[in-house]
Amino acid sequence: MTSILNKTPVIALLGQPNSGKSTLFNGLTGLKQHVGNWPGKTVEKKEGYFSRGGMKYTVADLPGTYSLSANSEEEIITRDYIAGGRADAVCILADASQLERSLFMLADFAGIHTPAMLLLNMIDVAMEQGKEVDVARLQKSLGIPVVPFSATDTKHYDGFYQALEKVLQERPTLNTEGLRRQYMGLEGFSSICGEMPESGMGDYTPLWLAAKVIEGDAPVTKSVLELAGAGQKNVLEEQLKQIQNGALKTGECKFAWIDTLLDGAVRGKKQTASLGKFDRAATSRRWGKPLAVLIILLGLIAAFIPAAPFMMVGSLLPSVLSPLLTAGLTAIGSPQFIIGLVCDVGVNALYFAISMIGFVFGITLVFGFIEEIGYMARISYVFDNTMAKLGLQGKAIMPFLVSFGCTIGGAAGTRVIDNWGQRILTIALAWAVPCAATWAIVPMISSVFFGVWAPLVIVAIFAVAVLHMWITSKIFGRHLVKKEDRTGLIMELPPYHKPKWGSLLRYVFGRTKDVLIRALKVILLISLIFWLLSYTSDGNVENSVIYRIGTFIEPVTRFFGLGWQTFLAFISSAISKEAALGVLSSLYAGTGTIFSSTVGSTAQAANLGEILIANIAPAEALAFIFAVTFNIPCIVAVASTYQETHSAKWTGRIALYYVGMALLMAFVVYHIGVLLF
Template structure:
């Protein structure tokens, strides 16, 4: 007899230990992807029991199976469309009353269910007792207790799943909705007239969902029923009659009935200890969630998060950088050799792509620390408390308590990255708030913006650098909150909004293995989605920056400079013992030999190793080595002459690159934009820097350096001040604000497309931030010029304007504003959790 395959779903509310149960059952045989067409993560695994191979799908954690959030819709669609043979409903045994709310809905959907009472170790620790036999009798389904964290109950759960799949026994449990029952029966009768619908979907469940006015259920009906409008008319009639009879809405009646049933079952099956002492979590929450002390603790935790992830992460990135530098050196050695003026195309493109990739890889230590710390906050139970503390503020601006983390990752102060910030929005259940958060995360101060800030502050606000940095670090939040509110009132107004359900799970000590695994998974996803994009974008930017290239007369001019420098060197060669050993064709190879030797000794501090490298190079080419290392009288003489050639080469390469840049496609675009950007004080050179930043914001500072001819003798700030006469602190302020509001870079834009699942929202994000940034920069520059204000005066006038705008926008009510429901560890879910 061959092996049979079995599809099993794992369902449960958040914080019930579902992921631990999934890991317990599947071990290392797991795969993470996304559900087709949506951003919700899909985790699958497998295990074998006897002759049965079980494919286990971990459904998103949901409190119920309504259609409020994307996670709820995904979970429900999977149960209806994929028809799993068994559903393992993981429930927190220590909070049975709350967890049964999902169980009852699974039974209404008539899916074969095994109730897994997890966290039984917590049940025992709290002195509770659960009558498993009685619970099994009431619900009519198998009930299996487990202690997943301790690895107990795995085999019993696997056996229960196989037995239920073999027997296909259906539960006879049904909720009596009282006054609503006649209306359910009336709608059921109408639905059963379509036999196809009756076979595809549980009719009683569909009738209840229609009476509940569930949007997805209505859509499902319209898609499958031949006379959907007649059914919908009957549904409206039933709803109206019930409200007249009961004096209550159907939604409230259903929620109260379900909660009443959960309470009744709990009373019959759970015994609580006589002395109900407050748990440690409840005692801690007295301070952690306090109206006044809570925000102080939150700020302290965020400061630690910032210090460890950003400051220590930057230090760690510096320690790791030699590895990326070695990768660049490896590429430099094996790609075609560099030229005197221009490099071969393969080398130029190869080095460009490698450097673009290593620039992103350099952030990996920071991201790994961030993801690890986030996993610790999630596993410890603090993340919901953070959302609870900030929800009251954020809801006034169309955001969500869970918008906190994406904004922190994006750089709500200074030093984040928009890519993981946008990635983190997938945890926000409210679609309107989620999209609003996605739209403002790129406005935060990511690390890539900081180099440009530092250049401008050092050049034009050096005497008030601390205040200028505080301004740009905080004004972005006062710009982002009003923008989020405006988006919620306009383009996002019709997006679905879910009730804000929040659970305060008990505090846990995070497991190191789980933390590392989740951080590793996120890093791997980041690498797969971003590095490939960066490499592709690097090729596009390379073409835009380097083509169509220099005119023939300018290329001839630089070739003449090269030829003159080489001829001077050769005249010196003729006067030395190297005459005849060094030819004109050897000049560039000698320079490259010098560069290779320096790369080989880079980071080498041991004198013996350095000597061994010198010996190797001397053996490879004694003549080149003598010139480069000043061996003998003639070697010293030619070395001085070689330094002059190298100086000319650097100048030629720098100036030709700058000129090629000006005449490139990107340079032409910069000049074409001048009529628009002049009101913000930007000329074509600034426009080029900003255009190049679209690929990666780090490019803005690097491009300015290239344009203004930065070399080792001048700082970036000095070079810019010298190269851009007439540029004032007011110009710098406008440029800083434009960069703050700059549209998302290409990798972030790809992530916006991925998380919003819409090209439209990606294009909107790019477009509105571009226009907003240009408007603000023009307002600041033109307004400051007209009023005769200095850059510093304009800075604080604009800051005050942003604060006032934030206060005013906060007073405008948000559409369908919902109150926060907090589900404590020992209290039932409130009504609109349904």
């Protein structure tokens, strides 16, 4: 056994989107993983580890890309990681059910001198299609281990482990002779290859460098020219001027090489899909979008079924746990301040987190299932042109529609978006979608103050939401999604197949646990601060710090059309939208404390509508409606956003932006209201 196994080997997972990389990563590492960003990059970095036979292995899930060209940050990061010597072995995943297209990544990798193995993932799907793959023949042609594999079947990873040990011991590299012969048929390739550095650059061989230079890969070409002498540089530049459509020509060579590999190695005809009629509708221009919207909305409704037990358990906590803790703390002589801290902050924060996290569980399960069976790719396909106008890919439509139910689920749903920058932009836009909690309070306030004209307020909210999303896409899009990344969707539609429930449930529980932990931390912190600000020993709100702050800054809040009461309700709505009415009820009718109205469950005054009309002018009510609607969705949505972005900076930016925009809208709407009323 070589010295490579005397340290912690690093295994890099390489493959196109939907190749099963993340499934394999989760299957290997379980919960022993961490997610962040590459240093100085807006690209997600996933690393984890697993142990086998007393040896610990580090696994890097590289960004899913369709090639190793310099078309995006993801592709540059991926190839530099592989060729920079950080990976001891590369596991290249290909979809066994459609090898003709999914082996393109292998062809683009060919010429990188890093030990590798090929995993023919979804081999079970290929067998269902009636295909047989001659693994021994492929392995002989490629010179590296080839493993028929199903990433979802974690009980049968033995073939993977054996091949991995072989790669780390023998360090085989991909045989490129067949591809070289294809390249040499290109006019000018031989002479350009001869101008490459004889020893290559790092793990990039002259063959790989020559192909990338011909393709017009700017970073590679720049590096090669910098190493060349003055005379050699001039010769190479003249040769490159003679090349037209280089990327197209090398691509043809790669596909020709793939055809040669598969000739005789793959047998059997693809069986006709039983979902043929459905798939034609799912991908049609006429029916694809309505069908996708219908399925997403049904999925949104279905998400409440698995979410219900969480919500039920959460709702029981205050009534069951608070009395027990209160009695216990009183019995040992704890001061009222400590009892309030534990029962109000601790128990209510736990109730709030568990109740709201149930929807994250439901959304992750339902839409994880949709992606698992292969339908999510169809949604991306039919909505890609529409979403491209906002600088996004087709998958973004799902988080937007889910956000009508709950922004938490919308943020969690962005996990299906491969590009980190587009994921953040999608979340930033999804926050502008009024959620179900908003519709629980906005119609009520609108009808109280504006009667038969309330529908106009609703229509205005929808119009402003669309405008808000467009403005947000312009403000955030230029920083998150570069113009060169805003290209049309290039993807293979995966075949439909049965979900692997074990793998799906492990993923769902892992995601829910992560969001719950982050949400609970955020809720506890915010609840503690809010409780301390609103705490009074006698229950009189006028003796609280938050009352003094509110009345002190009222001259400023009046500038935005909000009195101190409506401003405090606006602040509470950032914790939960439902809190807005509860806080107004506690302030105007004395139905409870500000804190319990925000994170607890306090009954509202029966004549709350009459009380509000007597104390709030119509213009202020209109400003309040828009301020609450476009404020931060809720504190758990903030936690979910941080979970998906892995960036406190961007989460904070989005939150501050929405608070600012909400107050700006309140200002504009208030002054329009003053003129109207």
